[in-house]
Amino acid sequence: xxxxxxxxxxxxxxxxxxxxxxxxxxxxxxxxxxxxxxxxxxxxxxxxxxxxxxxxxxxxxxxxxxxxxxxxxxxxxxxxxxxxxxxxxxxxxxxxxxxxxxxxxxxxxxxxxxxxxxxxxxxxxxxx
Amino acid sequence: xxxxxxxxxxxxxxxxxxxxxxxxxxxxxxxxxxxxxxxxxxxxxxxxxxxxxxxxxxxxxxxxxxxxxxxxxxxxxxxxxxxxxxxxxxxxxxxxxxxxxxxxxxxxxxxxxxxxxxxxxxxxxxxxxxxxxxxxxxxxxxxxxxxxxxxxxxxxxxxxxxxxxxxxxxxxxxxxxxxxxx
Numbered sequence: 001x002x003x004x005x006x007x008x009x010x011x012x013x014x015x016x017x018x019x020x021x022x023x024x025x026x027x028x029x030x031x032x033x034x035x036x037x038x039x040x041x042x043x044x045x046x047x048x049x050x051x052x053x054x055x056x057x058x059x060x061x062x063x064x065x066x067x068x069x070x071x072x073x074x075x076x077x078x079x080x081x082x083x084x085x086x087x088x089x090x091x092x093x094x095x096x097x098x099x100x101x102x103x104x105x106x107x108x109x110x111x112x113x114x115x116x117x118x119x120x121x122x123x124x125x126x127x128x
Numbered sequence: 129x130x131x132x133x134x135x136x137x138x139x140x141x142x143x144x145x146x147x148x149x150x151x152x153x154x155x156x157x158x159x160x161x162x163x164x165x166x167x168x169x170x171x172x173x174x175x176x177x178x179x180x181x182x183x184x185x186x187x188x189x190x191x192x193x194x195x196x197x198x199x200x201x202x203x204x205x206x207x208x209x210x211x212x213x214x215x216x217x218x219x220x221x222x223x224x225x226x227x228x229x230x231x232x233x234x235x236x237x238x239x240x241x242x243x244x245x246x247x248x249x250x251x252x253x254x255x256x257x258x259x260x261x262x263x264x265x266x267x268x269x270x271x272x273x274x275x276x277x278x279x280x281x282x283x284x285x286x287x288x289x290x291x292x293x294x295x296x297x298x299x300x301x302x303x304x305x306x307x308x309x310x
Contacts, residue, residue, distance in 0.1 A: 044199065044228055047228075
């Protein structure tokens, strides 16, 4: 089982290849969309590369869920409701929601996808 | 103009590999503009040919039920140019296939030398949404494009009928020809 630091180094390489960014841009706190410029189609590329580089299987929708906010009970006035937050937690158990919970604005959901979140996700898959 | 940038499939191993030919001729209008007096095949059209070869490979692996679209080219390197009169060989290997899409390694060769090395990511258009926008018809795999695969299959059947010899296991149902054959 690789260490957290080894996983981070491999995730860095993965994102450098997938997004054409420099390695020093891929800090643990960097967000995939905001800081590294990832677009929706890049998520598919990232999934392919993580599977190859780590030898893991990523089921569809597990890392990048689809229709996350499909249920009207989960969103109110552009923010997640308590039900919505609970749903998000269950779908993304590897994400750090502590800051997001204070202001669960829908537009900030993308910020949950940080490099460190990918490291946690891979770590949880390798440990399973 | 017909938007088909391969001339013939030489090898087709379902779900694995395809090799195609693209002959470049001065009958192609664009070669007169790119460039006047120096007819160079545009790199973008070489990528399109590789993507069509890869698209057929990916589509066939899914029984042509998906609308396979070129989503991303993470990497493309070119090591030379191809001109009118040249014959390009495209080799595409399916690296990954999943319900959302696929990734292929694609290479173009000129006279046995590597001319281009490209990675291509394909996405399967979400069927429910794509059907709302485009209708149920599969606009990616038109009969024109699939005709290339049909022709290769027909040639293979004719070859099998003409000979009682065991088919070449390398060809997996399609004829295998050396890269140098014109």
